[in-house]
Amino acid sequence: MSGGGGGRPERERLRRDHGPPAGTGTDGTVDEFLDAINATVIAVDRPVAGLAARLRGRYRSLRLPDALSLATALAADAELVTVDSRLSRIETREKTLP
Numbered sequence: 001m002s003g004g005g006g007g008r009p010e011r012e013r014l015r016r017d018h019g020p021p022a023g024t025g026t027d028g029t030v031d032e033f034l035d036a037i038n039a040t041v042i043a044v045d046r047p048v049a050g051l052a053a054r055l056r057g058r059y060r061s062l063r064l065p066d067a068l069s070l071a072t073a074l075a076a077d078a079e080l081v082t083v084d085s086r087l088s089r090i091e092t093r094e095k096t097l098p
Contacts, residue, residue, distance in 0.1 A: 040078070044068055048075050059090055070094070 034041065044052075052071035056062050062070075066087050073080035073091065080091050 040076075042072050042076050042078075044072060048072050051075060055090075055094070061086075062090065 033039075042048075048068070048071045051074060052064070052067040055067045055071055056064065059067075066084070069082070070080055070087060070091055072078075074094055080087070082088060082091075
């Protein structure tokens with residue numbers, strides 16, 4: 001089957017010039033990073049998922065991945081590490097609510 005795509009030689013050139021596809025062999029790198037910063041990985045359970053849903057209801061612009069991350073941090077009474085200033089403001093606001 002032939003098509004208009006670059007085929008095998010093009011894929012080989014891209015891999016040679018740009019490295020492997022994103023996600024290839026990154027598990028070890030992620031683990032090394034988490035170990036280096038002494039991070040704790042927390043599973044999302046039903047209560048955390050429920051909190052994430054409530055957060056999305058309160059903050060309409062909050063996307064699901066951010067809501068899950070924030071809900072997990074709040075449930076674990078942990079600091080959310082983010083460079084997203086909007087998400088940091090929401091975290092601060094949520095921590096001050098009764």
